[in-house]
């Protein structure tokens with residue numbers, strides 16, 4: 001699946017100028033990848049690496065990636081996790097991993113994701129219907145957020161485990177948090193990781209410097225959405241915490257009709273430090289998260305990671321093999 005995108009010139013009416021750039025990809029011509037996002041409950045990195053908690057842990061440690069076992073199962077995982085009741089598998093019953101189930105919240109969301117190169121930019125486009133979403137009152141300012149987690153390929157844990165590499169057992173709302181408000185962080189930024197996560201003791205300063213120099217970070221590109229209002233774009237970086245990037249590098253456009261969102265995030269290929277200049281040298285990875293119904297933190301739908309390839313003026317997205 002490799003394709004080019006044609007530029008379609010739009011009339012430069014003042015309304016369009018207000019709405020966004022004067023060129024837009026013709027998304028109808030770009031093939032989409034089906035991505036199912038699901039409510040992950042309290043399934044942390046440490047949980048997933050513990051065989052008693054997640055029986056694929058041993059095979060993961062031997063080299064089989066999360067996505068390879070799980071893509072295709074998310075529409076069943078989400079509802080049974082979200083229910084907050086014991087989970088049923090062929091091999092038997094497992095305890096719930098969602099202590100605060102929300103009545104009426106759908107367990108999974110189906111999205112179609114398209115990527116394209118347009119001039120000097122990478123575009124990521126998501127189409128999805130969020131269904132009927134209870135208001136969770138956790139983020140009063142924003143109804144829906146769409147987040148793309150970009151991995152430049154230099155975070156080995158995320159190459160294999162997607163967002164779970166940044167999701168630890170002692171973060172806000174997770175089982176070992178003990179009231180702490182820690183945000184996402186990457187495993188190697190901690191002096192040591194236990195089943196409870198990495199706590200607040202960071203790796204030695206020279207080790208952190210080395211990790212930074214080696215590009216060990218995730219970029220977090222987010223569109224904050226409210227019906228009838230322009231999308232707001234935010235860039236953050238996940239390293240030893242999730243923090244606003246020194247500058248915003250993405251723009252976001254969104255439309256909503258009949259409960260269906262179409263969201264496009266645009267990022268320049270060349271950005272300069274501390275971001276990754278996108279070239280053709282690496283497979284990159286994208287993973288997706290959607291918060292709905294004014295939800296925040298872990299009350300989100302998440303996907304396993306997908307592989308992004310750039311070559312010539314084409315961009316392709318595919319499932320990991």
Ligand code: HEC
Pocket residue numbers: 040043048049053054055056057059060064065066067069070076077078080081087089091094160161164
């Ligand atoms: C070898 C295949 C395999 C791999 C690799 C694997 N898993 Fe699993 N996973 C399973 C199986 C089997 C289950 C069913 C529950 C059980 O037996 O623990 C499961 C259950 C889960 C669940 C709960 C599903 C539900 O419906 O309740 C989550 C979430 C999960 N895995 C995440 C991960 C993550 C994250 C990784 C990578 C770090 C991963 N898995 C790697 C096989 C795998």
